[in-house]
Amino acid sequence: MSTLHVVSHSPFSDTxxxxxxxxxxxxxxxxxxxxxxxxxxxxxxxxTSLEDKNVFILEEDLLVRNLECPIWATGVDYPAFVELSIHYDKVNTWL
Amino acid sequence: MNVLTLSGKSIELDKDGYLLDLNDWSTEVAQALAAQAGIELSPEHWEILELLRRFYQEFELSPATRPLIKYTALKLGPEKGNSLHLNRLFNGTPAKLAAKLAGLPKPTNCL
Amino acid sequence: MTKSLLIISRQAPWSGPGAKEALDIVLAGGAFDLPIGLLFMDDGTFQLVPEQNAAALQQKNLTANLQALAMFGVEDLYACRHSLNERGISPAGLAVADVQPLSAEEVRAVIDRYDQVITL
Structure with a gap:
């Protein structure tokens, strides 16, 4: 079983x-x-603890912050986000 | 605002006919609410109403049907704690109607 | 086939509606006989501290509400051991009976076991 975890809060202010x-x-x-x-x-x-994980990053959220997708991660647009949600057995959104 | 008038005293009810204030409850109030539902309260009804008030004291919420059955079975035995007995006493909707007659808020986890 | 549901409750009890909302989902699921589990994580473990006083803030008594889980048929209760340790909460004498403390590895296995997960 595989889970896609979706996180949208800054690690600098949140656990x-x-x-x-x-x-x-x-x-x-x-x-x-x-x-x-x-x-x-x-x-x-x-x-480092991020770099060895399967990480996807929403491209528009990088762009707007003038950040670049590092080589150890994969940038995705919304259609790719939807495909990922289907590919994994379940999605756990950290609301 | 719904109001139940009982021997000259007005008691406030919510839009579904549940008491707004748990402390307004009395046996007379229960009898008046039961009459509105076409029920005459028997000792078998009263023991369930008392049980519900205990449930609310313990957990501070009104039970849905399943926990009501479970709690009744736990406290009064399986011959009382089953859907047949409770449905017969409370017109087929025991969680909602019994909570109303016991003066509790409407159960939120019920359809 | 009914799908099983795991709720991860990670909000502290008294400052917002999150903890109560998570519990409401669990109780509703239990009332409908859904196979359901509840996992306390991060600040959500503060819900398990014994002898709290809801009345001090004139709030609904979440601690009392949590005792109703067994009546609603919800018996799979877990807490993240790391979160408990981090906050100095002893796994013995929690406010809710029969909560199993889990290592990170065990939390992962529990998440795997359920069809759907909601984290609040």
Whole structure:
């Protein structure tokens, strides 16, 4: 079973991303959108803990913040987001 | 605003006929509300109403049908705690009607 | 085939409606006989602290509401052990009986087991 976890809160003011990373399995994936894309600004080991995961990032949320998609992640548009939601067994949105 | 008038006293009800204030409840109020539903309260009704008031004291919410049955079975035994018995007493909608007669808010987890 | 549902409740009890909303979903699911689990995580574990006083804020008593879970047929109750430890909450003597503390690995396995997950 695989889960796509969707996080939209900044890791600098909120515990959602940290908690999600703690329980993310190797079959699972993480989609960053909204302020969660600020996760790319994490430093040191906090950033390293992201780099070895299956990470997707909503491109428009990168663009608007003048951030670039790093090579270890995959940028997605909304149609690709929908495809991802179907590809994984379930979607867990961290509301 | 719905109002139940009982021996000169006005008691406020919500739009579905449930007491707005749990403390307005009395056996007379229960009898008046039961009469509106076409029910004459028997000892079998009263023990369920008392049970519901206990449930509310313990959990601070009104039970849906399933927890009402479970709680009744736990406290009064399975011959009372089943849907047949409770439906017969309360016109087929025990969670809603019994909560109303016991002075509790309308159960929120019921359709 | 009925789908099973896991609710992850991660809001603290007294400052907003999140904790009560999560519980309402669980109770509604239980009332309809849905296979349902409830996992307390992050600040949601503060809901499990014993002897809290809802009356001090004239609020509905969430602690009392949580006791109704068993009556609504909800018996699969979990708490994230990491979240408990982080907050100094002892897994012994929680306000709700029969809550199983889980490691991160076990949390992942529980999420896998349910058809749908809602995190609030």
């Amino acid at each position: 959602r991303l940290g908690s999600c990373l703690r329980l993310l399995g190797s079959e699972d994936a993480l989609l960053l959108c909204g302020d969660a894309v600020y996760a790319l600004q994490l430093q040191g080991s906090a950033l």
